[in-house]
Amino acid sequence: MTNAFLRLTGISKSFAGVQALRDVDLTIERGRVHCLVGENGSGKSTLIKIIAGVYQRDTGEYVIDGKNLARLQPIDAIREGVQVIYQDFSLFPNLTVAENIALNEEVAEGRRWVNWQQVRNVAADALAQIEVNIPLDVTVGEVSVANKQLIAVAKAMRQNARLIIMDEPTTALTEREIRALFSVLRKLQERDGVAFLFVSHKLDEVLSISEKIIVIRNGKTVSEGERDEYDRARLVYDMTGHSITEKSYDFEPDLSQPPLLKVENLNAEPMLNDINFELRAGEIVGVTGLLGSGRTELALALYGMQPIKSGRITIDQKPVDLRSNRDAIAHGIGYVPEDRLSEGLFLEQSIAKNVVVRTIESLRGSLGLTDPAKISGQVSQWVDALRIKTADPALPVNTLSGGNQQRVVLAKWLASNPKVMILNGPTVGVDVGSKEELHNLMKKLAGEGMGLLVISDDIPELLGTCNRILLMRNGTIVEEINTKETNENKISSKLIED
Amino acid sequence: MKRLLRRNETLVAITLVVLCLVIGLNNPTFFTVGTVFTLLRGSIVTGIFAMGVLIVIISGGIDVSFTAIGVFALYSTVKLMLAYAPDASIWVAFSIAGLIGLGLGLINAFFIAKFKLPTLIVTLGTLSMFHGFLLFAIGNQIIRDVPPALTEFARATVIEIPQARGTANLHPAVFLLVAVAILMWILLRYTMLGRGIYALGGAPEAAERAGFNVTRIQYFIYGFVGLLSGVAGMTFGGLARQANPQDIVGMELNVIAAVVLGGAYLTGGRGTVIGTLLGVILVVIANNSLILIGVPTVWQRVVIGLIILIGTGIPAIQERRAGKITSGLAEA
Structure with missing residues (x-):
């Protein structure tokens, strides 16, 4: 497939003798929305950290943009356009929105002095690029969770992101904020061809937002396929290894008794x-x-x-x-x-x-x-x-x-x-x-x-x-x-x- | 306007004005150039110490050893000068004291950056260690026959204004404080190092992820605080015209109180140079001028305590009002 941006094959990783990932395959396609699902402890976070270069894989192939990379440090992954937005967003609550967006760049360029005009320009550009409007001069501690999420996205895009990985992106967002977030992300996907990998275990969300689904269980890829191949029951089955049918709770209150x-x-x-x-x-x-x-x-x-x-x-x-x-x-x-x-x-x-x-x-x-x-x-x-x-x-x-x-x-x-x-x-x-x-x-x-x-x-x-x-x-x-x-x-x- | 009112500096400034009005209306001698110059002179040492404490607090740490570093640097410098170069200039004295302070500060930095120990524990330990070492190994007698450079320094004056009784003198070391404050302001606002200190105090993990060299920043912070403490200690001895190994230690809480009153968060990430200077002046006035309105010396500590409670309490309450109402749900 020519459209693959990142292809992992046969990835294994163990920590102190405990096998966290076994022979995992994963393909990320350009400009598409992927969901990585799995129960707690299934190896999702280990896999993300391997993609980001935070952990080194024990075995397996890592091919990004057609290049086969043997060893990978976080900085290499960033250079290839891989950006991870962790649940805490890696933002500084005490600094302004503008500074939060520009900071990584300033550090990466090895600057010694701060040019505040440039900081504002960088931040304004970054927010304009994702077409959102957040005041630049308030501290990040004062903005909503949804805006923090957008600031993190703006920051990622500023570093030429081609794959943005988001860990549980909708936690603590309201319905409306979730819709607003995804409309921004969809724009980046269509206009800039950015690929997304969401980590989630909200099944309905996974089914409604993703185009491709990857399920892992006990450190192994269980299934990988197009969204249409999945429904709720299959997701549950792939994640847990057995089907779960919940019976509804039948209860006829005894009306002769007073209410509790x-x-x-x-x-x-x-x-x-x-x-x-x-x-x-x-x-x-x-x-x-x-x-x-x-x-x-x-x-x-x-x-x-x-x-x-x-x-x-x-x-x-x-x-x-x-x-x-x-x-x-x-x-x-x-x-x-x-x-x-x-x-x-x-x-x-x-x-x-x-x-x-x-x-x-x-x-x-x-x-x-x-x-x-x-x-x-x-x-x-x-x-x-x-x-x-x-x-x-x-x-x-x-x-x-x-x-x-x-x-x-x-x-x-x-x-x-x-x-x-x-x-x-x-x-x-x-x-x-x-x-x-x-x-x-x-x-x-x-x-x-x-x-x-x-x-x-x-x-x-x-x-x-x-x-x-x-x-x-x-x-x-x-x-x-x-x-x-x-x-x-x-x-x-x-x-x-x- | 609302933003300006919510800023801590504004609050401290208002408190300061009210305090001055209360004192001045009860005792008109407060509003004289002489008082102003005396208060400024009284703010120099606390002010320089406070600038050092400010960057530690912004970075999310705390330093209580700076007084021991100050007195250690002062006393050993005077001893060294008396032994080897009694006629050296005041600049030599400051340089030696600064270097000694830097060295002691780097000892703090080593434990904090290398072993990741809590800053309060490390500096409590070194406070006791530095002071103990000074008394045991270097000397425990007050030196009153200080080198002539110090005597001259104590008498120095840049502005002399004749008053009803005597003259009002402004000591040049006030400019030392001003210079340190400007340096700190530039460091904190316009250098990446300064921004790194704020970043470290705001979110240490994110600072590391953003690419800051946290270890190097910590070495800088504690080394720099040591250097400033050495300079402050030397200033203290110069103004007092003596080197007493029992001086300075004990000032820690006053200095930390001034910094916190000035709006720095003990949890890190926030604090400004202007706010700290205002906090210092507030504490110095409370320490020196309450007596003018008949507050007995023993009550001054109570008043300072009250100012701290009110000064840090009001912003905290404002913040909680602005934030979630259901924040204190620890019981469930």
């Missing part, structure tokens, strides 16, 4: 307006809406973290006053936040300590000191019950994969036996296989009488786990949907209605 949680006419800061709903024991209720619809604010209000202006919240028919998260915890409400890394876990601490942190008070022995035997008993109980895959609970939480980290957050809460669990984006950053297991776990918990409120923008996830879905817009619930009477397209089109 009842919210009436709730108004809360900053924008929640007249919220009414009920949650019964054993129910899994989904909450969805666009970013900014108030779905996270609702969760925070119920967890006592958002000032409530008026309205009534009752749990087991008793009115409760939620002024702080301590109140919420005392009334049996648990909350698993969207960003578990910064808000839900002590990453450097051991799995065991994270599991018992909420219940440490009850694990004291005589003298009021903590009792190691009680603690390890509880830890092993939850590690087993939730099947947290670890060699040793004494290892820090950040040694676990995303799915297993999420289980630790759950274990922490379950140990304190809450009545209502609010899960915000429970499977964000979790790969397909673990996702299924987490969903089964949620259903099991509901089956045991807990009430679950699941906030997510992953519609298939809500359809597969919830019996009802609440649709939010502008801070209020606009519709309640029975999951049996709807489908993904109906909900998606409702989401973007005004």
